[in-house]
Amino acid sequence: MTAVLDPRSPGTSPRLAFVASDRPEAQSARRELSARYGGVTEDEADVIVSLGGDGQMLETLHANLRRGTPVFGMNRGSVGFLMNDYAEDDLLERIAEAERTVIHPLQMDAWSETGAVQTGLALNEVSLLRQTRQSAKLRITIDGKVRLEELICDGCLVATPAGSTAYNLSAHGPIIPLDARIMALTPISAFRPRRWRGALLSHGARVRFEVLEPDKRPVSATADGFEVRRVARVDVFERRDLQLTMLFDAGRSFDERVLAEQFAG
Structure with a gap:
């Protein structure tokens, strides 16, 4: 990862790159x-200012996986959970005082029925979903040991702490503090075992999903926006060697937002 100028260092004036979604x-x-x-290009920037919603923030982070440039988002979209409030004034001061949040992506290695493998990276979650009206049947192995011989469901996902408030939360998974160093394994509409609600795993765990009856019950796998259809096996693990930095206004850190979300009505 390339070194970047710390926007909080005294006397610095970071070079900014501005990127935006297609919204007017x-x-x-x-x-x-x-x-x-x-404004400079993303390659030249010390800080990237991303304008849009959460989808735009994820796109910006994905585009800068190898650079590791800090990203300061401002909401010009809809939800904006990952974004700061939009304001034109005092931007340099806000960036200088911003709190940093470091996240690590998940890697998905997805094997097709022919044995071909495709790899994707996810900042939110890796999810497996049934492709037809037939429920998916999955076998789940953690660190080489089978933990669930057969899960009949609409799907299952592995979420990062950063992604725990997204699809994972909608699937009734737990909200995870960013510094917890764990991942959420969450079923989506589990039918058997009906009472299984998922598990919390160490961030170093390696998760393997095997698709049972793939011809009758085809399953797709998705790492954020990257999808592989008709998978036979999917391995998921954290890429600790890759890190991304989001900047949040002072007093509005990601941890504060996660805590507030747990008390929201």
Whole structure:
């Protein structure tokens, strides 16, 4: 990973790159901010300012996996859980005082029925989903030991702490503090065993899903937006050697948002 200028260091003025989603309000914000603060390319930037919603933030982080450049998001989209509030004033000061959140992606190795393997990286979750009206049948192995011989379900996912408030939460999985160093293994509409609600795993665990009856019950695997159809086996593990940095306004850190979400009505 390339070294980046710490925007919080005294006397520094970080070089900013502005990127935006296709939404008109995001594009308008990019033009306004670029005119006011200047702008460089993403390769030259010390900090990338991402304008849009959570989807735009994920795209920006994925695009900068190898650079490791810190990203400061501002909401010009809809949900914006991963974004700061939008304001044109005092941007350099906000970045200088921002709190850092470091996340590590999951790697998905997905084997097709022919034996071909495709690899994807996920910041939120790796999910397996049934492709037809037939329920999926999955065998789940953790660190080489079979833990669930047969799960009949609509699907199953492995979520990072950063992704625990996304699809994982909608599937009734646990919200995980960012510094917990664990992953959530969460079933999606489990039919058998009906009472199984998932598990919390060490961040170093290696998860293997085997698709049972793949011809009758085809399953797809998705790492964030990267999908592989008709998989036979999927391995999931954390890439500790890759890290991404999100910047949040002082007092509005990601941990604070996760805590507040647990008390939301």
